[in-house]
Amino acid sequence: MRLLLALLVLAASQPWARAESHWCYETQAKAFNNCLAPAQWGGDCQKDHQSPINIVTTKAQLNKNLGPFSFSGYDEKQKWTVQNNGHSVMVLLGDKATIAGGGLASQYRAKQLHLHWSSVLDAGSEHSLNGDQFAMEMHIVHEKENKKEAQDPKDEFAVLAFLVEAGSKNDGFQPLVEALSAIPRPTMNTTMQESISLLDLLPEEEKLRHYFRYLGSLTTPGCEEKVIWTVFEEPIQLHKDQILAFSEKLYYDREQKLKMTDNIRPLQHRGQRLVFKSQAPGRLLALTLPALLVPTLTYLMAGFL
Structure with a gap:
C-alpha cells in the first residue's frame, strides 16, 4: 500500500x-x-483569475482611491545587469526602488523588469486595450514589503505594465537595446555600458496618473494568482528599429536556431473580475512622501472573494 x-x-x-x-x-x-x-x-495556470486580459476601457469602473503613485529610487541611475533567461530579457533592479500610493495597501520593492514582444508591431503585448495589442509590453515586478501571514495572499506582487508602440527614438531605452547584442543565448548576462534610471524608461510622470487596476496572476508558470496589476494607459514610444532589435538579437536556444519573439501568453478570461480605472488629479506625489496611503485592497478584492 x-x-x-x-x-x-x-x-x-x-x-x-x-x-x-x-x-x-x-x-x-x-x-x-x-x-x-x-x-x-x-501550476495555477488553468485557474480562473489569470493574466493577461483584454481591458475594455469603457467598462472599467472609476475608483477614486486609485490616486497617483509615489516612486522612490526610480530616479537613481545605474548600470543595470541584463540577462537572457531563455524566455525574455530581464533587468535586475536590486532592492533600492520602491512604489507606494496608487491605491496599494503597502509599499512594494522593485525586483526586476522584463519585456514581451513580437516582430509584428501590433502583436507583441500581453494585455490589450479594447482588443488592440501593442508592439511590446514591459513589466516592472515589485514584491510586497509588509507581508502578513496569510494562507493565500492576493497582493504579494505588484506589477506595473507599460504598453509600447512604435514612434520616435527613445534615448532612455537605448542602453538596454545596445546590451542585447551581448546576451543572444539563454543564461548569458551583461552590464549596461551607460547608467540609466527607471524613470528614463517611462513616459512623463504626469501621464502616469491614468491607469487600470485588477487582480490577476503571473503570466508565466506557475501563474500564481498573487498579483495586483496596474496597466498604464499612456504607452512608451520606441523607434521601430529599437523594437525589432529584441526579436533580431535574442534567441530562445543555445544553438541560436530560433529567434526570441512572440514571447506572449494568450489572453485569459476576465470572468467576473472587476477592472478599475484611476482618478488622479493634480501632480504626482513627491518621491519623499510616506509609503502608505489609504488601503483599498479589501475593496478591490470584494468582487473576487
Whole structure:
C-alpha cells in the first residue's frame, strides 16, 4: 500500500514538474515540439483569475482611491545587469526602488523588469486595450514589503505594465537595446555600458496618473494568482528599429536556431473580475512622501472573494 501511494504521488507531481521545467511559448512549441505550450502549462495556470486580459476601457469602473503613485529610487541611475533567461530579457533592479500610493495597501520593492514582444508591431503585448495589442509590453515586478501571514495572499506582487508602440527614438531605452547584442543565448548576462534610471524608461510622470487596476496572476508558470496589476494607459514610444532589435538579437536556444519573439501568453478570461480605472488629479506625489496611503485592497478584492 505504501508503494502504491508513493507511485500515485509521483505520478501526480510529474505534470507540475514538467510545466515548471519545460514550459515554453507557442512559437517554441511549434519549432521544437519538446516543451509545453501555454494551453498545457501547469501550476495555477488553468485557474480562473489569470493574466493577461483584454481591458475594455469603457467598462472599467472609476475608483477614486486609485490616486497617483509615489516612486522612490526610480530616479537613481545605474548600470543595470541584463540577462537572457531563455524566455525574455530581464533587468535586475536590486532592492533600492520602491512604489507606494496608487491605491496599494503597502509599499512594494522593485525586483526586476522584463519585456514581451513580437516582430509584428501590433502583436507583441500581453494585455490589450479594447482588443488592440501593442508592439511590446514591459513589466516592472515589485514584491510586497509588509507581508502578513496569510494562507493565500492576493497582493504579494505588484506589477506595473507599460504598453509600447512604435514612434520616435527613445534615448532612455537605448542602453538596454545596445546590451542585447551581448546576451543572444539563454543564461548569458551583461552590464549596461551607460547608467540609466527607471524613470528614463517611462513616459512623463504626469501621464502616469491614468491607469487600470485588477487582480490577476503571473503570466508565466506557475501563474500564481498573487498579483495586483496596474496597466498604464499612456504607452512608451520606441523607434521601430529599437523594437525589432529584441526579436533580431535574442534567441530562445543555445544553438541560436530560433529567434526570441512572440514571447506572449494568450489572453485569459476576465470572468467576473472587476477592472478599475484611476482618478488622479493634480501632480504626482513627491518621491519623499510616506509609503502608505489609504488601503483599498479589501475593496478591490470584494468582487473576487
